Structure formats: C-alpha cells, structure tokens
Amino acid sequence: MxxxxxxxxxxxxxxxxxxxxxxxxxxxxxxxxxxxxxxxxxxxxxxxxxxxxxxxxxxxxxxxxxxxxxxxxxxxxxxxxxxxxxxxxxxxxxxxxxxxxxxxxxxxxxxxxxxxxxxxxxxxxxxxxxxAVGTKEDFCLLPVSKATKEFIRQKLREGHDCKEVQRQLNSYVRNNITAENSDDNRQQEVIHRDQIVDPNVVYNQYKKMKETTL
Ligand SMILES: [Zn+2]
Incomplete structure (x- = not known):
C-alpha cells in the first residue's frame, strides 16, 4: 500500500x-x-x-x-x-x-x-x-486534511504510538512544503493548517481506530 x-x-x-x-x-x-x-x-x-x-x-x-x-x-x-x-x-x-x-x-x-x-x-x-483567510489565526480553525488524517492512521497501523506518529508527521510536513519559491525562511513559516496538528488529532484517530477494531 x-x-x-x-x-x-x-x-x-x-x-x-x-x-x-x-x-x-x-x-x-x-x-x-x-x-x-x-x-x-x-x-x-x-x-x-x-x-x-x-x-x-x-x-x-x-x-x-x-x-x-x-x-x-x-x-x-x-x-x-x-x-x-x-x-x-x-x-x-x-x-x-x-x-x-x-x-x-x-x-x-x-x-x-x-x-x-x-x-x-x-x-x-x-x-x-x-x-483574514489564509492566516495562521484563521486556518487553525480548519479541519485537518483527509490526506493528513490518513497519514496518521497508516502510521498507527504500522504500530507506532501517538507520540511517535506526531513526531513523524511534524517531520514530514516540515520537509514537504511545496511552496513555489521555497527558500529556507519560507520553510520555517507556518503556511498550512496541517503544519500545526494538535496532539489531540492524532489521539482521536487512535481512539477511532481502537473503537472500530474492538
Ligand atoms: Zn468567512
């Protein structure tokens, strides 16, 4: 897969x-x-x-x-x-x-x-x-994208714990910003909602998966 x-x-x-x-x-x-x-x-x-x-x-x-x-x-x-x-x-x-x-x-x-x-x-x-659409204060209210939720679920299925999944997700989004003119400064900037995923999001996916497998 x-x-x-x-x-x-x-x-x-x-x-x-x-x-x-x-x-x-x-x-x-x-x-x-x-x-x-x-x-x-x-x-x-x-x-x-x-x-x-x-x-x-x-x-x-x-x-x-x-x-x-x-x-x-x-x-x-x-x-x-x-x-x-x-x-x-x-x-x-x-x-x-x-x-x-x-x-x-x-x-x-x-x-x-x-x-x-x-x-x-x-x-x-x-x-x-x-x-202000597209600013950090505003986009933190958006839902986490489906792709990111699926990334979390896949990592959990592989057997990683929530903390490790969070770490891998943070590292993934840090290294995969597809900004057009992405210089180093740009990469540090928070430009997308999925860069600031709360640990609760990972935990909720974990909980959901547990509920469905019981
Ligand atoms: Zn509006």
Whole structure:
C-alpha cells in the first residue's frame, strides 16, 4: 500500500468564478479547505419554477436563466458560540477549543446551473470574509486534511504510538512544503493548517481506530 502523503501547499486566493462539470461539483467543494482555507456550509437549494405550471397569471415577464442554484455560507458565519461552564453542564462533550469560530462572517458562495448549459455549474462568490483567510489565526480553525488524517492512521497501523506518529508527521510536513519559491525562511513559516496538528488529532484517530477494531 502506498503511503498517504499530506500536501503542504500555500493557500491561494479564491478566483472570481469557477466553472466545472456538474459531476465534479462535490469534489470541488471538498477542495476549498485545503486549497483556499475556506469551509462552506450548505444552505438552500432553489429550483427555477417553470412558468407553464403556474396557475396564477404572470404579472411581469420574468426570465430565469438558471435551472437551479444552491447557496453556501462561510463556516465562520453565525453568532458566536456560547462557551464556558454553562454549556458544559448540558453537554457531555469536552468544551470546544474553537470557541471563537463563529464571528458572523457575511461571505457566501452560490453554485448555479444554467438552463443553456445543464452539464456545467458555476461557482460565484459574494461579500468579503470578515476574517483574514489564509492566516495562521484563521486556518487553525480548519479541519485537518483527509490526506493528513490518513497519514496518521497508516502510521498507527504500522504500530507506532501517538507520540511517535506526531513526531513523524511534524517531520514530514516540515520537509514537504511545496511552496513555489521555497527558500529556507519560507520553510520555517507556518503556511498550512496541517503544519500545526494538535496532539489531540492524532489521539482521536487512535481512539477511532481502537473503537472500530474492538
Ligand atoms: Zn468567512
């Protein structure tokens, strides 16, 4: 089996528009955290209503160009989460470390499928994020990438303990930053979420694996 290799690439800015085949839509949504340091939460789905099926008379001639669109909002949208002792009483879960994740970010994404082009979808974006996307303070709130989680699981399966897996992961990400102009200074800089994996991430993967093998 080949080793899952985490990719530590610098984040890139989100383009104004992304057009992809319809069947690649979900894959593209999944690339956002790793590529652009943004997580989108699915919102509503809107289907264009066919004028022929309307019972009431159409007052104004309105032509819809889309057959459907779907809205998404930033994972930092919404009210601040209530944390502290009050929440701990009602919840068995450990208090969340990501307490300040929700900061009412107004940024949104829309995926549109046009009538004239039913095999493709277009990603468009509205409003700026109210947080510095791609900075360490911001990307530490992103999930650890699938590739890195798989790397951790493979190392655990090989029989290494959590501490050793953490050491190997740290060493791997340190030596595998694929920055375009990677000089020595650049390599020291934290540019990607997976460079700052908390020991809890390794431990959680260990726990999950133990649960499934019991
Ligand atoms: Zn945002």
């Amino acid at each position: 080949t080793l899952s290799t985490p990719e530590i690439k610098p984040y890139i800015p989100i383009p104004d528009e992304i057009k992809v085949p319809l069947d690649q839509m979900d894959q593209v949504i999944e690339t956002f955290p790793d590529k652009y340091a943004v997580v989108w939460i699915a919102g509503k789905f809107y289907q264009s209503t066919d004028p022929e099926t309307r019972t009431e008379p159409v007052k104004r001639k309105r032509i819809t160009l889309h057959s459907w669109y779907k809205t998404y909002f930033c994972h930092r949208a919404g009210e601040k989460e209530i944390t502290g002792p009050r929440k701990m009483i009602t919840s068995k879960k450990r208090p969340r470390q990501k307490a300040s994740k929700k900061i009412g970010c107004p940024a949104g994404m829309r995926i549109t499928c046009y009538k004239k082009d039913p095999d493709n979808v277009v990603f468009t974006f509205k409003n700026q994020h109210n947080h």
